[in-house]
Amino acid sequence: SPRKQRTNGQGRHIPSPPALPVLGHLHLLKKPLHRSLAALATRYDTEGAGLLHLRFGAKRVLLVTSPSVAEECFTVHDVALADRPGLASRRVLTQDCPAIAMCSYGPLWRQLRRLATVHALCAHRLAATSGARDAESRAMAAKLLRRAAARPVAVKAAAYEFAANVIMAMVAGTRMTGDQVRRFREMTEAGLAAAGAANRHDSLPVLRMLDFGRTRRRLAGIAEARRQFGQSILDDYRQRRHRHPGGADDDAGERETARTVLGDLLRQQQEEQSPEHLDDVVVRSVCLSLLQGGTDTTASTIEWAMALLLTNPSAAKKATAEIDSVVGTSRLLQESDLAGLPYLRCIVSETLRLYPLAPNHVPHEASRDCVVASGHAVARGTMVLVDVFSMQRDPAVWGERPEEFVPERFMDGGSGVGGRRDGGSSRWMMPFGMGRRKCPGEGLALKMVGVTLGVMMQCFEWEPDGGKEVDMSEGSGLTMPMATPLMAVCRPRANMESLLKAL
Numbered sequence: 001s002p003r004k005q006r007t008n009g010q011g012r013h014i015p016s017p018p019a020l021p022v023l024g025h026l027h028l029l030k031k032p033l034h035r036s037l038a039a040l041a042t043r044y045d046t047e048g049a050g051l052l053h054l055r056f057g058a059k060r061v062l063l064v065t066s067p068s069v070a071e072e073c074f075t076v077h078d079v080a081l082a083d084r085p086g087l088a089s090r091r092v093l094t095q096d097c098p099a100i101a102m103c104s105y106g107p108l109w110r111q112l113r114r115l116a117t118v119h120a121l122c123a124h125r126l127a128a129t130s131g132a133r134d135a136e137s138r139a140m141a142a143k144l145l146r147r148a149a150a151r152p153v154a155v156k157a158a159a160y161e162f163a164a165n166v167i168m169a170m171v172a173g174t175r176m177t178g179d180q181v182r183r184f185r186e187m188t189e190a191g192l193a194a195a196g197a198a199n200r201h202d203s204l205p206v207l208r209m210l211d212f213g214r215t216r217r218r219l220a221g222i223a224e225a226r227r228q229f230g231q232s233i234l235d236d237y238r239q240r241r242h243r244h245p246g247g248a249d250d251d252a253g254e255r256e257t258a259r260t261v262l263g264d265l266l267r268q269q270q271e272e273q274s275p276e277h278l279d280d281v282v283v284r285s286v287c288l289s290l291l292q293g294g295t296d297t298t299a300s301t302i303e304w305a306m307a308l309l310l311t312n313p314s315a316a317k318k319a320t321a322e323i324d325s326v327v328g329t330s331r332l333l334q335e336s337d338l339a340g341l342p343y344l345r346c347i348v349s350e351t352l353r354l355y356p357l358a359p360n361h362v363p364h365e366a367s368r369d370c371v372v373a374s375g376h377a378v379a380r381g382t383m384v385l386v387d388v389f390s391m392q393r394d395p396a397v398w399g400e401r402p403e404e405f406v407p408e409r410f411m412d413g414g415s416g417v418g419g420r421r422d423g424g425s426s427r428w429m430m431p432f433g434m435g436r437r438k439c440p441g442e443g444l445a446l447k448m449v450g451v452t453l454g455v456m457m458q459c460f461e462w463e464p465d466g467g468k469e470v471d472m473s474e475g476s477g478l479t480m481p482m483a484t485p486l487m488a489v490c491r492p493r494a495n496m497e498s499l500l501k502a503l
């Protein structure tokens with residue numbers, strides 16, 4: 001094809017493994033995907049171009065494996081690479097309720113992302129909503145205490161309930177029952193699984209032809225569940241407003257802390273002179289993007305962090321000692337304490353280094369031809385993946401034992417999270433991405449993970465269920481959860497028991 005000639009005929013050759021007809025390189029991919037992509041890069045990018053060219057069936061894929069190329073992609077070429085793959089399945093899945101993370105680069109994406117930032121995720125709103133998060137961490141501690149004596153705790157489920165309710169409080173000023181959290185989680189996971197399966201269909205037209213629309217129908221069913229869930233949050237909110245006009249979220253006498261995303265957006269919807277028209281599709285998309293973008297990622301990161309602490313007791317001891325000396329035992333740790341707990345923050349950074357939840361980021365797509373890394377041509381329509389996982393374990397950057405959990409690495413030079421080189425050193429990580437599609441929830445995520453870990457360590461002693469060894473292997477999918485969910489036994493620490501009982 002003309003495009004193929006253009007790419008191959010111009011500039012330097014991007015290394016690529018031998019491909020099969022139709023499948024391209026699909027036959028080389030194994031689970032978990034991030035490990036298998038990293039292995040291909042090691043094997044075929046022998047000259048260290050920092051790039052690998054692959055084909056997932058009909059889809060061209062560029063894997064970026066070096067920090068300097070990644071940095072170039074998301075600065076110099078940020079606009080050209082800001083699109084998301086326009087997969088047919090994705091359009092079905094997010095119909096009537098587009099998700100920010102999946103939107104094409106354009107006006108709708110810009111509007112949704114700006115609304116989520118202005119009404120929930122910017123530093124100003126985060127400062128105003130810390131009370132809601134502290135209330136949720138108290139609720140989590142109380143629930144863990146009730147569970148403590150009885151049976152082992154599924155750490156991710158506890159963290160999931162915390163994160164979902166924190167975001168629900170910011171979105172609607174309400175909580176979900178345990179049952180609602182479970183249903184929300186099932187819906188979200190079904191969507192992720194279906195999207196994974198649908199990716200195969202999208203890259204292999206043959207499969208799509210043989211499927212007779214089954215996948216499409218399943219995706220449409222999940223899309224409808226999402227739409228209904230999103231709409232029910234709006235309808236519940238409107239009903240509450242109707243029953244209690246002049247409540248905390250009403251115009252008159254509204255307190256800064258009581259403002260919610262829904263309150264803001266629905267008020268704007270009704271204002272006649274409002275600068276932009278917000279229909280229900282936009283409002284529920286913002287709410288669902290916050291809930292679905294922030295819950296699973298945060299909960300899994302907390303689960304990885306607890307697994308690391310359970311397998312590294314000396315780090316756990318050091319964290320507890322820091323909390324005891326800074327916060328004490330007469331009150332519960334709060335979000336505002338995080339600033340004075342550097343070691344705890346280093347634990348969060350080190351967890352995100354070893355287990356970045358999106359090990360290849362969310363796929364980007366080139367919306368026009370561009371030339372990266374001194375002369376390598378990338379054609380329009382190429383999917384761009386970043387090998388964050390390997391970069392953050394590169395011995396050239398992180399020293400001889402990059403696989404080890406050593407929070408002290410971050411003690412000297414700031415957190416290093418967020419695509420920055422910290423303190424001018426060469427240590428570089430980007431668990432939240434970089435450029436205009438970077439995660440807008442980084443600030444919130446760091447607070448949620450920090451507080452949850454802090455409260456869990458301050459209040460309880462933890463050990464793996466049945467004293468078994470913790471299985472640290474990574475699961476596969478679009479994100480990288482633990483392959484074996486972490487089950488742990490927690491006991492209230494003796495000097496915290498009375499405080500916990502009074503919660």
Ligand code: HEM
Pocket residue numbers: 100101102103113167289290291293294295297298301356357358361362363364431432433434436437438439440441442444445449
């Ligand atoms: C530890 C937790 C989290 C991690 C590791 C994480 C990581 C990421 C990554 C890697 C991306 C893709 C960046 C790219 O495409 O270049 C992303 C996108 C996104 N994240 Fe997060 N995230 C986390 C928590 C959150 C939270 C708490 C929220 C909001 C409540 C959130 C909302 C989003 C949204 C809306 C996007 C899509 C951005 C866009 O496409 O413009 N994330 N996240």
